[in-house]
Amino acid sequence: xxxxxxxxxxxxxxxxxxxxxxxxxxxxxxxxxxxxxxxxxxxxxxxxxxxxxxxxxxxxxxxxxxxxxxxxxxxxxxxxxxxxxxxxxxxxxxxxxxxxxxxxxxxxxxxxxxxxxxxxxxxxxxxxxxxxxxxxxxxx
Amino acid sequence: xxxxxxxxxxxxxxxxxxxxxxxxxxxxxxxxxxxxxxxxxxxxxxxxxxxxxxxxxxxxxxxxxxxxxxxxxxxxxxxxxxxxxxxxxxxxxxxxxxxxxxxxxxxxxxxxxxxxxxxxxxxxxxxxxxxxxxxxxxxx
DNA sequence: GTGATTGCAAATCTTTTGCACTAAA
DNA sequence: TTTAGTGCAAAAGATTTGCAATCAC
Numbered sequence: 001x002x003x004x005x006x007x008x009x010x011x012x013x014x015x016x017x018x019x020x021x022x023x024x025x026x027x028x029x030x031x032x033x034x035x036x037x038x039x040x041x042x043x044x045x046x047x048x049x050x051x052x053x054x055x056x057x058x059x060x061x062x063x064x065x066x067x068x069x070x071x072x073x074x075x076x077x078x079x080x081x082x083x084x085x086x087x088x089x090x091x092x093x094x095x096x097x098x099x100x101x102x103x104x105x106x107x108x109x110x111x112x113x114x115x116x117x118x119x120x121x122x123x124x125x126x127x128x129x130x131x132x133x134x135x136x137x138x139x140x
Numbered sequence: 141x142x143x144x145x146x147x148x149x150x151x152x153x154x155x156x157x158x159x160x161x162x163x164x165x166x167x168x169x170x171x172x173x174x175x176x177x178x179x180x181x182x183x184x185x186x187x188x189x190x191x192x193x194x195x196x197x198x199x200x201x202x203x204x205x206x207x208x209x210x211x212x213x214x215x216x217x218x219x220x221x222x223x224x225x226x227x228x229x230x231x232x233x234x235x236x237x238x239x240x241x242x243x244x245x246x247x248x249x250x251x252x253x254x255x256x257x258x259x260x261x262x263x264x265x266x267x268x269x270x271x272x273x274x275x276x277x278x279x280x
Numbered sequence: 281g282t283g284a285t286t287g288c289a290a291a292t293c294t295t296t297t298g299c300a301c302t303a304a305a
Numbered sequence: 306t307t308t309a310g311t312g313c314a315a316a317a318g319a320t321t322t323g324c325a326a327t328c329a330c
Binding site: 281282283284285286287288290291292293294295296299300301302303304 | 306307308309310311312313314315316317318319320321322323324325326327328329330
């Protein structure tokens, strides 16, 4: 492209659409998060990865950014026990397999999804979301 | 009962069976946990309750005790995102409603249970358990 | 007694915040 | 410019740990 040409990358669009200013840090982190397929990361993991890739960001900013992305619907938090918070780059409704022996977390494919239907809800409440976590252990 | 009579309360048996010495603190905490139906508590909550009931235990001991009970299979940890760890006195297979606006966690009744069936499992793996968490928010 | 358990305070770990500085619009 | 975003260090919240005192067996 020529000098002076204006471009808007898909990543930048994604941030703008979410109402977030496309700052250098956010662009870099978004690139790491969304430029490599579906991922499950913690703030610590993403920060370490950024440093490895020569991307300069503070851990505080990684935390803030992950929370902002999650708040904007770009990421989804996943609850597994343990203290760390995992963020999932796949935000559409889906479920997880969790390998208890090695801590790995993967998405279920569309053909593996489990159907869930709630029969009765507490008074005055509605479903925000249903989390399904299938905990696996090695066969026999 | 008469002086000198030996008794072994159900709570004490429970601890002994789990291989835990029935110390005063463990007995008191077990009483609070298991003597009032099904419960979902955090260490902080249980500690506050103990103090209210004139049961003297340190917060550190509450933490240690909850972890020991969980390790012994007397309690089950429930994964919800957020910082606090919840312990559930119901060990058997069941599901949860989580009230996002106030952090309350309750069990689904048998007539509210959601049917879950996994269609396909990763090679060489079997299901250890399936966690279902129904996140609720106030209607409209 | 002897080893397990407890309490307390200090330490750790994860995550959030205050504030001066920098960058985007 | 004006306002949002960032970095850093300090703060906060949850949980664990070290060690001397205490309790169960």
